[in-house]
Amino acid sequence: MSxxxxxxxxxxxxxxNFYASCERVFNPALKNRPVVVLSNNDGCIVAxxxxxxxxxxxxxTPIFKCWDFVKQHDVRVFSSNYVLYGDISNRVMSLLSRxxxxxxxxxxxxxxxxxxxxxAGALADYGRQIQQRxxxxxxxxxxxxxxxxxxxxxxxxxxxxxxxxxxxxxCLTRKEDIEHYLCRLPLEKVWGIARRKAAxxxxxxxxxxxxxxxxxxxxxxxxxxxxxxxxxxxxRGISCIPLEEVSAHKKGIxxxxxxxxxxxxxxxxxxxxxxxxxxxxxxxxxxxLLAGYIQVFIATDVFKEERPxxxxxxxxxxxxxxxxxxxLIKSALCLFQGIFRRGLIYKRAGIMLMDLSPQDCExxxxxxxxxxxxxxxxxxxxxxxxxxxxxxxxLFWAAEGLGKPWSMRQAxxxxxxxxxxxxxxxxxx
DNA sequence: TCTGGGGTCCTAGGACCC
DNA sequence: TCTGGGGTCCTAGGACCC
Numbered sequence: 001m002s003x004x005x006x007x008x009x010x011x012x013x014x015x016x017n018f019y020a021s022c023e024r025v026f027n028p029a030l031k032n033r034p035v036v037v038l039s040n041n042d043g044c045i046v047a048x049x050x051x052x053x054x055x056x057x058x059x060x061t062p063i064f065k066c067w068d069f070v071k072q073h074d075v076r077v078f079s080s081n082y083v084l085y086g087d088i089s090n091r092v093m094s095l096l097s098r099x100x101x102x103x104x105x106x107x108x109x110x111x112x113x114x115x116x117x118x119x120a121g122a123l124a125d126y127g128r129q130i131q132q133r134x135x136x137x138x139x140x141x142x143x144x145x146x147x148x149x150x151x152x153x154x155x156x157x158x159x160x161x162x163x164x165x166x167x168x169x170x171c172l173t174r175k176e177d178i179e180h181y182l183c184r185l186p187l188e189k190v191w192g193i194a195r196r197k198a199a200x201x202x203x204x205x206x207x208x209x210x211x212x213x214x215x216x217x218x219x220x221x222x223x224x225x226x227x228x229x230x231x232x233x234x235x236r237g238i239s240c241i242p243l244e245e246v247s248a249h250k251k252g253i254x255x256x257x258x259x260x261x262x263x264x265x266x267x268x269x270x271x272x273x274x275x276x277x278x279x280x281x282x283x284x285x286x287x288x289l290l291a292g293y294i295q296v297f298i299a300t301d302v303f304k305e306e307r308p309x310x311x312x313x314x315x316x317x318x319x320x321x322x323x324x325x326x327x328l329i330k331s332a333l334c335l336f337q338g339i340f341r342r343g344l345i346y347k348r349a350g351i352m353l354m355d356l357s358p359q360d361c362e363x364x365x366x367x368x369x370x371x372x373x374x375x376x377x378x379x380x381x382x383x384x385x386x387x388x389x390x391x392x393x394x395l396f397w398a399a400e401g402l403g404k405p406w407s408m409r410q411a412x413x414x415x416x417x418x419x420x421x422x423x424x425x426x427x428x429x
Numbered sequence: 430t431c432t433g434g435g436g437t438c439c440t441a442g443g444a445c446c447c
Numbered sequence: 448t449c450t451g452g453g454g455t456c457c458t459a460g461g462a463c464c465c
Contacts, residue, residue, distance in 0.1 A: 039433035046433070046465095064431035080433090107465045194463055225439060227463085254435065261430095303432060350434090409431085 008239040009115040009123070009146065009173075012153040013096060013130055015089075016141045016161065016168075018109035019047035022088050023078050025139040026417045026425050034075040038063055041258045041408040042079050079410040087418045091138050099130060104243045112150055114243050120173055127169035147172040150241045151234035154191040155181060155209075182235065183210040192231040197224055209235060249289065249356065255280040256297070256350020259406040263346045269298065270333055271401030277332045277351050278397055281325040282387075284353055285380055290321035290362060290371065292355030294328060296335040301347035312339040321357055324376045325383075328353070329399050391419060 015021060019037040024030045034052035036045045044062045055073055057066065063077065070077060089108045097103055102114035113130075115123060127144035134142050145157025152172055159181055160170035172178050188198035190209055200223070206212050213235045221229045230240045255276040263269060273296060284291055295315035302309060314335040322328065332351050362370050371377055383395045415423035 041431095041433065043432050060432085062432040067431095110465080192463070196462065225462090227439065250436080252436075256434065258433070301432090348433095408433090 007116065008148050009118060010148070010150050010153040010239075010243065011113040011115050011123075011127060011130070011144055011146045012106075012150070012157045013111050013113065013134075014143050014145075014157050014161070015092060015109040015134075016143055017047060017049050017053075018089075018140070019078075019080065019085055020049040020052070021140050022081075022085050023076075023414055024049070025088070026084075027414065030076055034073060035078070036063075036070075036075055037078045037080055038412070040080060040410075041260060042411055043258065046080065077412050079413040081414050081416065083416045083419055084414065088138060088140065092134055092140060092142075095134055095137055096130070099133070102243060102245060104245055105247075112153065112243055115146060123173070124169055124171045127171065128167075131168055141168070143168040145170055145172070147178075148237050149234040149239040150243075151191050151231055152178065152237065155185060155235075158185065158189055178237070179210055182213065183208045185209045187212065190231065190235070192227060197228060200224070249358065250287065251356065252352050252354045253280050253283050253287075253289070253291070253356065254350060254352040255283075256348060257408055258348045259346065260409045261406065263406045264344070266340055266342070268401075268406050269340060269346060269349060270336065271399065271404070272349050272406045273298075273332050273336050273351060274329045274397060274399035275401070275404065276349065277329045278325050278400060280351055280353050281323060281328050281380075282384060284356070285323050285384055288359045289356045290323050290359055291318055291328070291353035292321040292357060293317055293353070294331050294335070295352040295354065296332050296339070297348075297350055297352075298336070298339060298346055299348045300344050304345075304347075307345060310341060310344055314339045315352075315354075317355075320363060320370065321355070322371055323359065323380065324371060325380060325397060326376070329397060333399070 020035040023035055023037065030049075032051065033049070034055055034057070035049040036052050036057060037047040038044065039046045042063065044060050045057060046059070048057050048059070052075060055075070057069070057075070069075070085108060093103075093105050093111060096111050096113065100113045102116075104112045106112055115126065118126065123146045127146055130144055131142055134140055143157050143160040145153045145155065145160050147153045147156045156170045156172040160166045160168050163170075172181065185208070186198070187193055187201055187206070187209060188195055190212075193201075201212060206215060213232060215232070217229060217232075220232055233240050257272070257276065259272065263272070293315060295313060297311065297313040299311035300307060300309055316331060316335060318327070318331060359372055362372050386395050387393050415425065417423060417425050
């Protein structure tokens with residue numbers, strides 16, 4: 001199969017070791033040291049500095065299994081500080097937006113930029129410019145991969161990061177270069193192919209990505225679905241995944257957490273669910289959406305084999321759809337009542353809001369004022385604005401409880417340096 | 430003692446309709 | 448004797464992403 005020429009060109013900008021790099025920006029003592037960042041509840045490793053990767057610390061390893069190793073190699077450990085990472089991410093994305101009119105913010109640490117119409121010779125320079133500007137303005141190192149499809153831009157980015165001589169920028173536009181890298185790329189590193197599909201391909205005598213691009217379409221579609229077929233076309237240089245500059249409105253908004261300690265009491269579970277619902281409702285209103293369906297789930301610890309495992313989910317329609325926290329909490333707690341079993345030790349709980357629709361398309365109701373024009377909406381607005389302005393969460397619902405004894409562990413948090421005055425970095429001279 | 434959270438999309442299979 | 452088939456909707460489960 002040949003590589004088709006295309007008039008499309010994408011740059012993928014990816015922050016290196018993003019969370020670890022964020023911690024480093026405000027703490028120069030972390031430079032050249034192994035740093036790891038933990039998941040919520042201080043569970044497992046979700047980000048590692050290059051030094052930590054070089055020591056062999058694997059992604060998703062439970063941290064309780066590595067404390068000896070951490071001491072031995074003087075690894076610095078942090079709880080995740082999403083307030084800080086989110087704010088730095090916004091700064092990076094806003095810098096990128098100033099460098100191009102066409103950008104898709106793909107995740108907290110990645111963005112695709114359109115480079116359509118740029119001269120082939122200018123692409124690598126453009127990549128280096130991006131890199132320098134982000135580094136100077138935010139302190140975050142980024143890698144840039146440039147190619148004719150998003151999937152190939154991901155490939156380019158992978159090698160920009162992993163080959164030291166590339167200096168963090170790689171432009172993959174020539175057929176020979178693409179083939180050179182595709183046969184050196186492990187299958188599971190392709191965007192859209194993970195362990196399962198890679199193993200399936202290997203069992204079927206497809207050992208590298210170049211071989212995959214040469215497999216027959218019909219076979220790929222039959223055994224690996226149309227999604228993988230699209231990926232393969234992209235690897236062949238045919239752009240099938242467009243730049244999505246405006247993100248489509250979400251299909252679901254959820255909040256779930258593992259508890260910081262065992263929870264058995266009905267009342268504590270109720271408080272946790274009320275708090276998660278309130279959080280999800282804030283996210284819902286921030287996007288000017290209404291929820292038409294709410295779902296609650298609870299579960300005991302899946303890792304405790306000696307205890308009985310129980311998990312259950314329950315949902316109901318919200319008619320008319322709503323973004324009123326009080327109403328959502330009431331529904332959530334009613335659902336919870338139906339699935340709670342006494343005598344169990346719970347570990348996780350969560351809520352999902354689904355069947356979302358824009359507030360401004362709200363259907364009228366014959367007998368009630370619709371949410372959009374109600375006093376309830378004004379109340380929600382006041383709460384959201386106050387909490388956002390004071391950055392405090394001081395206004396909350398009584399149902400959330402006061403002590404939050406079930407809240408997650410976060411024992412190694414750094415400061416919210418960029419969003420809280422009282423946590424501003426202090427420098428002694 | 431200690432194992433994340435928030436999403437997306439596709440497929441298969443059942444129920445139901447005409 | 449002869450016993451359909453196409454379409455839609457829903458749900459659960461799997462695989463993947465960061």
